[in-house]
Amino acid sequence: MSRKLRFESLATGGASAWMVVIGGVTILTVVMMTVLSHYISPFNPTAINVGPILQPPNSRFPLGTNHLGEDMLSRVLCGGSVMLQVAILSVVICSITGVSIGLMSAYVGGFVGKISSLVMDSIYAFPGLVLAIAIAAMLGPGVINMALAIAVVYVPSYFRVVRSQVLTVKELTYVEAARALGAKSRRIITRYILPNLLPSVVVVVTLNFADAILMAAGLTFLGLGVPVSIADWGWDLTYGRQLMFVGAWWVGGFPGFMIVVTVWGFTILGEGLSELLNPRLREMV
Amino acid sequence: MVLLLLTLVFVILRVIPGDPVLLHFEKNVSSEAMNAMRHELGTDKPLLNQYVDYLWGLLHGDMGKSMIDYSPVSQQVMSAFPATLELAIYSTIFAVVLGVLLGVRAACRFNSAQDHGIRAFGTITYALPVFFLGMALQLILGVGLHLFPTGGRTAIGMEPVGCTIGSFHIATGLYTVDSLLEGNLLKFATALRYLVMPTVSLGLVICGTFIRMTRTNMLETLRLDFVTAGRARGLPNRLITYTYALKNAFLPVLTMIGLQFAALLAGAVLTETTFSWPGLGRYLAGRIGFRDYTAIQGAVIFFGLLVALASLVVDLLYAYLDPRVRL
């Protein structure tokens, strides 16, 4: 086995930076595309019969048409909005809840800390989608409900990260020193602790986005998604499945591809950030 | 821990705003009918009583009755379970074998094109929605190339029945095992054929974590002193990689199997729906449409119990495999 020489110690650091860049650019493109979709899509995504039904991709309809004669390109351009909304909403709810409960649990400690840990651990251990199904089924359809269902599943992720970080920092000498100097209880301590949390939480946020989109797609696939009136990748993917068997692969294929790209973008971004912000891994030249 | 899981499910399904009975009946139904159902299900009792009944029933293996046909949910769940178990076992094996092999490869060729390629592969498979991958496989391999059947568990009439020794009938519910017990190789081959696509699609999505974990662990282990010491004794590379490094790096992978089991089950729900695989996942998915809340509850509980069981098994296995823990 020849020994290849890897002298560019920058390679590891460089690769992580690349990951962040590629991931970030991908996501920005998707978001811009969705936000500007109204202006750049050639047709109204929900306008039926703008073309013959089930046309494969051609010059007039670059991504083909579906069974209602809607233009797939327009649907793909606009289709991200529901998923992104659900994702953003759930991540916001989730992160705020998770971080606060985590902070409280770690800082207050004792019985409260143990109970919250147990509860969070059991939620965490549960198969995510199954839990989301149960909640979404009870709450009913709608963007907010879907976001809530997904949020509940991911709260433990934030909780655990925050709790372990806070527990570590709490024991650090400089925090004790600050306390000894009479630091004004929680406010100033939070000024020490929160900055330490930021890197880890950011990483969890990006991965949370990725998972949220996947889960939203999954819920839609199982019929627990948002009502059909808007163009949505999840929906197109779902009924694209039947159409696929008659040969119309483009109806499900392109929206599916967009989901993959978006999720991948967030994942790469998250992994890159995690490597950059975690110096231990970087030292492995 | 298990108790907590069960309570959690209860909380979600009963405490969260949303009367299951109301949601069940979409159209307007007379209030007597609704109350009758409420009485039948016990939702007219105070919450605490419901909780006690719930736990008590579970202790006896009673998960209530389906809202659709009033047949016992536990029966339905148990009959759907073996299919999911079979899929889960094969997918896990596939994911672990593939993940570990690729992870080892990536670690041994650290920072090379292969390493980056494998890592990229891991992230992409993770990003694929399970059902999308399933659909793609169905399209290409099933419809396009006619290599594999696109749905179901086995061909009609090919269901194995296990074997009978004396007055004992042995049937595990796992088609591959039962057909072997029966001695029928054709049934075995058919069952395998139907298993391929669901296993691959579920396994691929899960394997990403194993790739990453194996790679990281291998990279760390390969730096350890005893690996260098082994090399200094002239031991060949393959021995070093597998017996020295991998065996030591493998134990955390085992724990990860336990942790991934939950994700596997979640994925199974979607995979089973895509491939019309008659397991617990498809059962759950199906019942959503019917708004059969007792059934949904039963299935969800069962999933929870499965996860708890899996982590227990993994803990035991870990203790068995690591000589340091045993003493």
Add this chain to the structure above:
Amino acid sequence: MVKPLLSIQNLSVEYASKRGQVKAVTDVSLVLDEGSTLGIVGESGSGKSTLGFAILNLIPLPGRIVAGRITFDHTDILKQNEDDMRRIRGGQISIIFQDPLTSLNPLLKIRDHFTELLRIHSPSTSKEDAISKAGQLLDNLAISPERLSDYPHQFSGGMRQRVMIGLALALNPRLVIADEPTTALDVIVEAQILELMKRLKDEYGLTVILITHNIGIVAEMADRIAVMYAGQIVEMGPTNDIFADPLHPYTKGLLESAPNILHPERSMRPIPGSPPDLITLPSGCKFHPRCSRVFEPCRIREPLPVECNRRLVACHLYD
């Protein structure tokens, strides 16, 4: 005239790191006769362990040998392919590692450590033969053969090191490199291990390179000493001569900084300063910033090794 068993010529080893190239070993040359024991002494970071590993071409990435030649009994080590190197490792040249706890495979029984070694090097050996040979080896090392079926963590530190020695000697190598063999052990066990090593050395007629930071050990075990500093050999010669009359200021400093059992009233004098950064080394003589006898040429030119009083010294004082 005895042909040297090992000859190292102008060896240089560097490691890549984020801040630049770490020059672990720079232009080291030495010659080792069969049957003799060479002690390589120096502080941590002096490059002595790297030198030891280089002999078996085991420098781990991101390090590599950038220059030099290593000849072992007519064989050019650095030109060997992997397969031939593997035969040499363990078979002709072996290493005893510093920390036996981390150097033994925690998942393998002691017996398996031996059997795998014996059977890799001669595949025709049967399992029974391998086990009995392993038993003999352990017996010679004062370990009961019943303990063959134990795991490394069940042994004490001293016993583990004896296992390591057993593994190093199992195939009757000609050269044994001992890298800080007793650093991880307490003093009493250390004495036992050193006794054992001396006995085995005579019994098997071994050529030994003993790498350590402890001058006391080297005084006991080695015929000749090479003193290393910042990746270079600054003084090399017969042990007794060097101890009686150290020439290089660093060697003097080393000897003076150790407690003297014969004259406990003499205070220890540590060498001022600290070892240099191996990425940006000082100009001229690498020791000059800490040398008490530094003068003009020291800052400018690197001193080359010269013969003086039956040994080699690299110091402008003796040019």
